[in-house]
Structure formats: C-alpha cells, structure tokens
Amino acid sequence: MSEQVFEPKIVGFLCNWCSYRAADLAGSARITHAPNIRIVRVMCSGRVDPSFVMKAFSLGADAVMIAGCHPGECHYIEQNYKAMRRFHMLRQTLKAMGVEEQRIQLVWASAAEGQQLAEAIDKMVEEVRELGPLGWSGNWEENGERIQALEDIVKEHEEAMEVTA
Amino acid sequence: MAEKIGVYVCHCGSNIAGKVDVEDIAKWAGENLDDVAVSRDYKFMCSSLGQQMIEEDIKKEKLTRVVVGACSPHLHEKTFRRACSNAGMNPYLMDLTNIREHCSWVHKDRAQATEKARALISAAVQRVKYQEPLEPMFVDVNPATLVIGGGIAGLQAALELADAGYHVYLVERMPSIGGHMAQFDKTFPTLDCSACILTPKMSEAGQHENITLLTYAELEEVSGSVGSFKVKIRQKARCVDYDACTGCGICVEKCPRKVLDTEFEAGMGNRKAIYMPFPQAVPRVPVIDQDSCIWFERQKCRACEKLCPTDAIKFDQQDELIDIEVGNIIIATGWKPFDSKKIPQYGYGRLANVYTSMEFERLCNAAGPTNGKIVMRDGKTVPKSIAIVHCVGSRDDRHNPYCSGVCCMASLKFGHLVLEKTDAEVYSFYIDMRTNQKNYEEFYQRLLGEGMRFVRGKVSEVTDAARMPTEQGKLIVQCEDTLIGRQQRYPVDMVILMGALEPQEDARELGLKCGISCSMDGWYTERHPKLDPVATMTDGVFVAGTCQGPKDIPASVAQGAAAAARVAGMITKGRVMIEPIVATINEQACSGCKICNNMCPYNAIEFLEDPGVSRVITALCKGCGTCVAACPAGVITGAHFNNKQIFSEIEGILWDALQPADDSSPQAEPVPASAS
Numbered sequence: 046m047s048e049q050v051f052e053p054k055i056v057g058f059l060c061n062w063c064s065y066r067a068a069d070l071a072g073s074a075r076i077t078h079a080p081n082i083r084i085v086r087v088m089c090s091g092r093v094d095p096s097f098v099m100k101a102f103s104l105g106a107d108a109v110m111i112a113g114c115h116p117g118e119c120h121y122i123e124q125n126y127k128a129m130r131r132f133h134m135l136r137q138t139l140k141a142m143g144v145e146e147q148r149i150q151l152v153w154a155s156a157a158e159g160q161q162l163a164e165a166i167d168k169m170v171e172e173v174r175e176l177g178p179l180g181w182s183g184n185w186e187e188n189g190e191r192i193q194a195l196e197d198i199v200k201e202h203e204e205a206m207e208v209t210a
Numbered sequence: 211m212a213e214k215i216g217v218y219v220c221h222c223g224s225n226i227a228g229k230v231d232v233e234d235i236a237k238w239a240g241e242n243l244d245d246v247a248v249s250r251d252y253k254f255m256c257s258s259l260g261q262q263m264i265e266e267d268i269k270k271e272k273l274t275r276v277v278v279g280a281c282s283p284h285l286h287e288k289t290f291r292r293a294c295s296n297a298g299m300n301p302y303l304m305d306l307t308n309i310r311e312h313c314s315w316v317h318k319d320r321a322q323a324t325e326k327a328r329a330l331i332s333a334a335v336q337r338v339k340y341q342e343p344l345e346p347m348f349v350d351v352n353p354a355t356l357v358i359g360g361g362i363a364g365l366q367a368a369l370e371l372a373d374a375g376y377h378v379y380l381v382e383r384m385p386s387i388g389g390h391m392a393q394f395d396k397t398f399p400t401l402d403c404s405a406c407i408l409t410p411k412m413s414e415a416g417q418h419e420n421i422t423l424l425t426y427a428e429l430e431e432v433s434g435s436v437g438s439f440k441v442k443i444r445q446k447a448r449c450v451d452y453d454a455c456t457g458c459g460i461c462v463e464k465c466p467r468k469v470l471d472t473e474f475e476a477g478m479g480n481r482k483a484i485y486m487p488f489p490q491a492v493p494r495v496p497v498i499d500q501d502s503c504i505w506f507e508r509q510k511c512r513a514c515e516k517l518c519p520t521d522a523i524k525f526d527q528q529d530e531l532i533d534i535e536v537g538n539i540i541i542a543t544g545w546k547p548f549d550s551k552k553i554p555q556y557g558y559g560r561l562a563n564v565y566t567s568m569e570f571e572r573l574c575n576a577a578g579p580t581n582g583k584i585v586m587r588d589g590k591t592v593p594k595s596i597a598i599v600h601c602v603g604s605r606d607d608r609h610n611p612y613c614s615g616v617c618c619m620a621s622l623k624f625g626h627l628v629l630e631k632t633d634a635e636v637y638s639f640y641i642d643m644r645t646n647q648k649n650y651e652e653f654y655q656r657l658l659g660e661g662m663r664f665v666r667g668k669v670s671e672v673t674d675a676a677r678m679p680t681e682q683g684k685l686i687v688q689c690e691d692t693l694i695g696r697q698q699r700y701p702v703d704m705v706i707l708m709g710a711l712e713p714q715e716d717a718r719e720l721g722l723k724c725g726i727s728c729s730m731d732g733w734y735t736e737r738h739p740k741l742d743p744v745a746t747m748t749d750g751v752f753v754a755g756t757c758q759g760p761k762d763i764p765a766s767v768a769q770g771a772a773a774a775a776r777v778a779g780m781i782t783k784g785r786v787m788i789e790p791i792v793a794t795i796n797e798q799a800c801s802g803c804k805i806c807n808n809m810c811p812y813n814a815i816e817f818l819e820d821p822g823v824s825r826v827i828t829a830l831c832k833g834c835g836t837c838v839a840a841c842p843a844g845v846i847t848g849a850h851f852n853n854k855q856i857f858s859e860i861e862g863i864l865w866d867a868l869q870p871a872d873d874s875s876p877q878a879e880p881v882p883a884s885a886s
Contacts, residue, residue: 052322054864054866054867056860056863056864062747065282065284066284068311068312069282069284069308069311069312071311071316072282072308072310072311072312072315072316073311073315075315075316076316077316077317077318078316078317079317080313080316080317080319080322080323080325080326083326083329083330083333083863083864084308084312084330085333085856085859085860085863086283087835087851087856088791088833088834088835088848088851089834089835089836091809091834091835091836091839092834092835092836092838092839092848092851093839094838094839094853094856095839096853097856097857097860100857100860100861101860101864104860104861104864104867105864105867106860106864106867114727115730117718117727117728117730118727118728118729118730118735119727120727120747120834121811121832121834121836122722122725122727122811122812123811124809124811124834124836127809127836127840128836131839155729155730156739157739163316
C-alpha cells in the first residue's frame with residue numbers, strides 16, 4: 046500500500062554567474078532532470094550563509110545543494126573558495142548532528158555545463174531518495190514518538206538540574 | 211502595512227503552459243498566498259500587451275510588489291523592471307522567477323513540473339514582500355583607455371580609439387610593440403608579407419598623438435572600477451634615456467656581448483646585450499638586457515655609453531612606477547607557444563632537426579637568421595623532405611583538449627613556402643584538416659595541387675633509430691595512416707612540430723589584477739560565449755585577440771576593433787549605470803572584528819581606526835555577498851539579497867513541506883527507506 050516512491054525536496058543555492066546559468070542552459074538545451082530541486086539564486090556561492098542551509102533543513106528540505114563556478118573561475122575572483130571552506134565546516138557540523146553527507150553537496154558547474162549540472166542533480170536526487178526523508182520539519186505534534194522522546198529529554202534535564210541545585 | 215502583490219504567470223506560448231498548469235497556478239496564488247491582490251496568467255508576458263497589463267494593474271490596483279513567473283532573469287529581468295518603472299514602481303520591487311528554463315523545459319511529468327512551479331511562485335511571493343526599493347548608481351566614464359598588449363589585437367583596438375579622438379595608453383611588456391605577428395614571414399592564406407602589413411600600423415601607433423606608448427612596461431596594479439580605474443604601470447629600466455635616444459643603433463652595433471635571442475628569434479639567432487628586437491621595432495629605442503650586459507655582470511665595458519652620440523645610455527636607470535587613470539581596460543595579451551619538450555617522443559631538443567613552428571617561422575623569414583633560406587641546423591644543408599606534425603599539444607587530453615585553430619592553416623603556409631623555396635617533399639600529418647574561414651579551403655585545395663602530401667593520423671614517434679638502410683641518417687616519423695589502416699615509417703630530413711597556442715604564463719595573475727577570470731584552459735572568460743565575446747564579467751574590462759582563445763589574425767583584428775567600439779560607446783555615453791547590489795555595514799553594531807576585511811577580494815571594505823569599525827566602499831563593492839555571510843554579528847546587509855529576503859524565499863519554496871501529512875499532494879509523507 047505504501048509503495049509510493051519518496052520524492053525528496055532539495056533546495057539548491059546557485060550562483061548567479063555560473064551554476065544558475067548552467068541551469069538555464071540545461072533548460073534551453075532541454076536536458077531533462079529530476080524536478081526535486083528548487084533553485085534559489087544568490088549572487089555568489091560565497092553568499093551562502095550556513096544558516097540558509099539550516100533554515101532549509103528546518104523547513105522540510107531533505108537535502109541542500111550549493112553550486113558555484115569552478116575553482117579559479119569565480120566571477121568574484123576567489124569567493125567560491127570561501128564557499129568551499131564554509132561548506133566543509135558545515136558538512137562536518139551536520140555530520141555531528143547525524144545528517145548524512147549526501148544531504149549537503151557542493152557542485153561546481155560553469156555556465157557551459159548544463160549537462161553536468163543536470164547529471165549532478167539527478168545523482169543527488171537518487172542518493173537522497175535512498176536515504177529517505179530527513180524529517181526535520183514541523184509536524185512534531187503528529188509524531189507521538191518524537192514528542193515522547195523530546196519530553197523524556199526535557200524531563201531528564203530537569204531532574205539533572207534538580208540534583209545539582 | 212500589508213503589501214499588495216501582483217502575480218503574473220506566463221504561458222510563453224506552449225513553452226511553459228505545455229508542461230505547467232499556469233492557469234491553475236495563477237488561480238491558486240490569488241486564492242492561497244497572503245497579500246496577493248491580483249493574479250493572472252497570460253500568453254506572452256514579455257509582449258507589449260503583457261507588460262501593459264502589469265503596468266495598468268500597478269496603477270489601477272495600487273500594487274506595491276510584482277512577481278512574474280516566466281523565463282530566466284538573465285533574459286527578461288530588465289524587461290519587467292522597465293515595465294514596473296514605467297508604471298511608477300521602483301524596479302527592484304519586482305521578482306522574476308524562472309519557471310521555464312528551470313522547470314517546464316527540463317521536467318517530463320506535468321504534475322511534478324506544476325508542483326515545482328507552484329513552489330517557485332510561492333518563493334517569489336514570499337521574497338518580494340521584503341524586497342526594498344533601490345536606486346541604480348551612475349558614474350562618469352573617464353575617456354582615456356588602457357590597452358594591455360601591443361600585438362595585432364591591442365594595436366587595432368588602440369588605433370580605433372585613438373582615431374576616434376580618445377586617449378589610449380598602450381602597454382607592452384616587450385621592448386617593441388608588434389607581438390607574434392612581427393615574427394611571422396607570411397600570413398595565410400593571402401601570403402601577404404606579415405611585416406609589410408603590420409609595420410605601418412606599428413609606426414602609426416608609435417606616432418599617434420592620442421596614443422601614449424609604454425613599452426618594456428607591465429601592469430602592476432589596478433584599483434577602482436568601471437569609469438574610473440586607477441592603474442599602476444611598472445616601466446622597467448631600459449637603461450636608455452627614452453627622449454635622448456635617436457635610435458641610430460651605434461650602441462647595438464658596438465656592443466661586444468652576443469646572446470641567444472630566445473624571444474623574437476625563438477632561439478634561432480643572436481642579439482646583443484643592448485638590442486632592439488627587430489629592425490622595424492617601435493619605438494626605436496634599444497633596451498639593455500641587464501642579465502647579459504658586461505657592465506652589470508662585472509662593472510666593465512660601457513662601450514655603448516662611450517659611443518652614444520647623444521649620451522642616452524643610463525646604467526643607473528631604475529624601474530619607474532607610472533600612475534594613470536582610465537575609464538576602461540582592454541586586455542589583449544595574446545598567447546605563448548606550447549613547450550614541445552613536454553612531448554619527449556617527438557624529440558624536440560634532443561634531435562637537432564626537429565623544429566617548433568615558431569623556429570620555422572624565423573627560418574623562412576627573409577629578415578630571419580638565415581635570410582629566409584630553409585636549411586637544417588648545420589646552417590647549409592637544404593632538406594630534401596620535411597614532415598609537419600599537427601596538433602602538438604592541442605587536441606590532446608594530456609596537454610590541451612582544445613583545437614588551436616590556426617595550425618592547420620599555418621602548416622599549409624609552411625608547405626607552400628617550402629615547395630616554393632626548395633625541391634623538398636612535404637608531408638603533413640594531420641588528425642583533421644580545419645580550414646573553415648574565408649578562402650582557407652581554397653588555400654588547402656591549392657596546396658593539394660602544389661603537391662603537398664597529407665597523411666591522416668597522429669604521429670606516435672619521431673626517432674633517429676634507423677631500421678632500414680634507407681632510414682640511415684634520417685629522422686623517422688612513425689604514424690598510423692588511418693586512411694589505409696597501417697603503421698607507416700616516413701624517413702625525412704626535417705620535422706616541424708605545430709605546437710599549440712597556450713595562454714600566457716601569467717594570464718591568471720593579470721586577470722586577478724583586473725578582476726576577470728580564466729576558463730579551465732587559462733583563456734579569459736568572456737561575458738557570453740555567443741553574444742558577448744568581447745566584454746567580461748567585470749564592467750569596463752574587455753578582452754581582444756588570442757588571450758580569449760586561439761584565433762587567427764583577422765579574428766584578432768575584428769575582436770580588437772569590437773572591443774574598441776564597445777569602449778567608444780561607453781565614452782560617448784559619458785556615464786555608466788552600476789547595479790545597486792552592494793553590501794552595507796551597520797557601523798553602529800559593528801564590533802570591528804575585521805573578519806569581513808579579509809573576505810573581500812576587491813579591498814572594498816576598509817577599517818576605520820577611529821571608531822574601530824569597518825565600512826564598505828560602495829564604489830568598489832561588486833555585491834557578491836561573501837562578507838554578508840561571514841559577518842559573525844550579522845550586521846552586514848547585502849542589498850537585494852539580504853537574509854530576510856532569502857529566508858522568506860526558502861520558506862516559500864518549501865511551502866508544501868510544511869503542509870499537514872494528510873495533504874493529498876504527491877510529495878506527502880513518504881515511506882522512509884529504512885522501513886521494511
């Protein structure tokens with residue numbers, strides 16, 4: 046009955062100059078790819094604040110893609126390197142929180158690489174489909190187990206506080 | 211106060227409507243999204259009727275924000291901004307969301323494409339609420355222009371602008387302008403004498419009242435932005451007084467030190483320690499090569515100084531930094547030849563009679579070291595057979611994947627010159643013959659008629675190890691003739707390697723100084739590969755000639771002239787609009803940590819010592835937003851891409867992820883992969 050295929054929701058932060066144009070090119074060249082990615086345009090991959098990624102996860106995204114110009118080809122000279130540094134820290138942090146690596150990916154796509162971007166999207170969708178939903182979004186009320194778990198934690202915490210006090 | 215948003219969903223004929231239920235989305239947006247006052251769909255939003263509809267709604271319905279769901283903002287953002295502007299709305303209060311390139315054109319399933327388009331529209335509606343009115347900025351354009359590189363492309367650009375009455379600073383790294391074209395003997399396919407058509411342009415540039423020639427000089431630093439760049443040029447020490455020198459050449463004649471000329475003569479001839487690269491050099495002012503001059507080596511000689519009739523030799527001359535101000539920059543720095551030693555199996559550097567194409571250019575040049583006689587390294591033997599190897603370092607994944615474009619024609623030219631000057635047989639080893647410009651194919655046909663032999667195949671080896679008596683003392687070219695499918699050995703006397711055109715060694719470095727980037731291969735990236743091959747992503751910086759990619763002389767000239775036309779347009783207009791997408795720091799809240807200072811590649815953030823805070827220099831900011839993301843206190847705002855706008859966009863784009871689980875949408879409550 047519940048054989049329905051899981052369709053992950055992926056938010057993509059694409060830089061205005063290379064990867065957003067790569068997605069445009071994929072469009073004009075009609076390179077079909079999975080509809081699961083929803084693109085937010087930023088001027089540069091360096092603009093992607095880790096909080097954007099957390100926000101997307103908290104609102105129900107199953108994965109986030111950050112895409113920029115190739116290293117050395119950044120429209121803003123070298124800002125994609127800064128995105129790269131931030132990305133690795135963010136991925137590390139998310140890993141510590143139990144978020145699988147595949148849920149946050151950094152992709153380089155030049156404005157001429159519509160095909161490559163489309164392939165990267167398809168690959169990511171398959172990987173995340175495999176992982177299943179992240180389930181960070183709301184809906185706490187409907188999940189008794191989660192609520193119970195939360196209440197347990199709060200209770201433990203309170204008890205611990207009482208002891209030390 | 212709640213905003214009144216107008217939502218406009220475009221059919222784009224059937225381009226969008228074919229895959230996305232636009233009518234349903236427009237209806238849905240009007241009924242379900244907060245603050246949406248008007249929601250419509252239309253066949254072609256970008257048509258004048260579509261724009262008119264938006265303009266009328268803005269006026270009649272008193273809309274405060276507009277969302278258009280259509281094509282890429284790279285295509286029609288300006289169109290819809292203008293429409294809003296016409297109706298009296300600030301153009302930056304419009305958001306164009308891409309439901310064509312990113313949606314209807316790339317997704318197969320109508321239901322899924324519609325859902326995605328719905329999410330994109332929802333995102334735009336959420337975002338647009340927080341968009342702020344912005345005013346574009348204008349700066350005056352300094353009419354002077356900097357042209358970097360005095361090869362044929364740079365020369366053409368400089369002359370076009372100078373003739374139009376604008377001042378040009380032409381900077382050239384070598385002691386003379388002229389570039390690679392000055393080294394060639396003939397040009398294909400017309401067989402014009404290269405120097406004869408180039409030197410008039412060189413002397414014109416040298417004498418032009420509107421051109422300041424800065425040879426033996428290099429770009430040191432660029433600051434500022436379109437309209438008003440501040441540039442520092444390093445004038446290297448010539449050790450010759452530029453103004454006093456008459457160019458008589460006595461110093462060159464009397465200089466006792468001879469060195470191998472690896473630049474102009476490509477290692478085929480010698481020059482003196484004080485030299486002009488070639489007789490027609492512009493300017494006619496020699497340069498002392500400090501690395502080989504006897505005076506700089508052991509404080510002896512000074513022959514040139516003693517014999518100079520105008521006392522122009524100045525051994526103590528130092529490098530000089532020249533500050534200039536220009537409105538635009540044209541980069542025309544050209545190419546460098548591939549180092550054929552990187553392919554050891556072709557024997558260059560090991561087998562004496564293997565030549566590079568530049569060496570052969572000098573060899574057959576009437577002004578070259580052999581006065582145009584085609585002879586082998588011993589200086590007297592005329593070769594009886596010559597092999598020309600194509601694609602040395604081009605179309606080769608180990609070196610450069612691209613086609614260098616000019617080598618096929620250059621080898622035909624070589625073939626013609628050899629057949630004209632000697633009785634030698636000429637073999638051309640090619641992968642594909644590429645002769646796709648005006649009169650090029652005809653030249654190929656001509657050479658077929660003249661008896662040049664063509665072997666289709668990639669040469670695997672050039673060796674002097676003879677296997678048969680007929681190969682004794684010869685160079686043997688081993689190649690699979692792919693047209694007959696057989697390995698063949700061709701004994702020849704001379705081999706010419708048609709090396710690839712490669713980007714200049716310091717192309718990336720120069721690009722960084724000017725704020726432009728290179729492709730993976732190292733060629734400068736143009737703004738658009740089809741429709742804007744002259745401009746770059748940095749306003750006010752243009753590219754011309756081979757620094758943008760391999761090309762022949764006519765294409766370089768055309769691009770040089772095109773770059774000049776673009777610059778002339780900017781100067782005539784007088785001022786240039788700058789997108790107001792910049793960062794600003796709330797100085798009241800800034801803690802002065804300086805993290806943002808180091809983030810900016812344009813040095814657009816200065817630290818004010820007195821209040822101890824950072825400030826963005828708006829004129830230098832390009833709006834990437836990296837500092838905005840980096841500020842630990844969150845006090846930097848990126849105009850048009852601020853946190854509130856992007857957070858709201860994320861909220862909107864995931865509108866359906868927050869719907870209750872019993873929602874009937876296809877994305878609802880999936881089965882976890884771990885469930886058995």
